[in-house]
Amino acid sequence: xxxxxxxxxxxxxxxxxxxxxxxxxxxxxxxxxxxxxxxxxxxxxxxxxxxxxxxxxxxxxxxxxxxxxxxxxxxxxxxxxxxx
Numbered sequence: 001x002x003x004x005x006x007x008x009x010x011x012x013x014x015x016x017x018x019x020x021x022x023x024x025x026x027x028x029x030x031x032x033x034x035x036x037x038x039x040x041x042x043x044x045x046x047x048x049x050x051x052x053x054x055x056x057x058x059x060x061x062x063x064x065x066x067x068x069x070x071x072x073x074x075x076x077x078x079x080x081x082x083x084x
Contacts, residue, residue: 001079002061002070010037010045015072016057018044022068028060036060044068 006019016035018028024042028035035057037047050057061069061077070078 001067002064002077003079004070004072005079008039008043008045010039010047012046012048014046014049016046016049017070017072018046019068019070021066023066025065027063027065028069031060031063032056 002017003019003021004017006021007017008020008022011017018036020043022043024038024044026038026042026044028044029038032053035046035048035050035053036044038044057071061071072078
């Protein structure tokens, strides 16, 4: 599960995010380069929320090998702030 307390600092504001557990595998950016970007170390982050691309976001979330992609609107996809 993605950790909402460890959001990548480059994520845009909104419910979708990538946390700092990203291993730079490029899975999410390959699935949806419109939503995900890479920083200078190739770690992924959400660069744009595109509700019309929600299916691709969900595919990236489900495909992330380290579960670093999360959706605040879907509590099953994240470890919350109160869980530690």
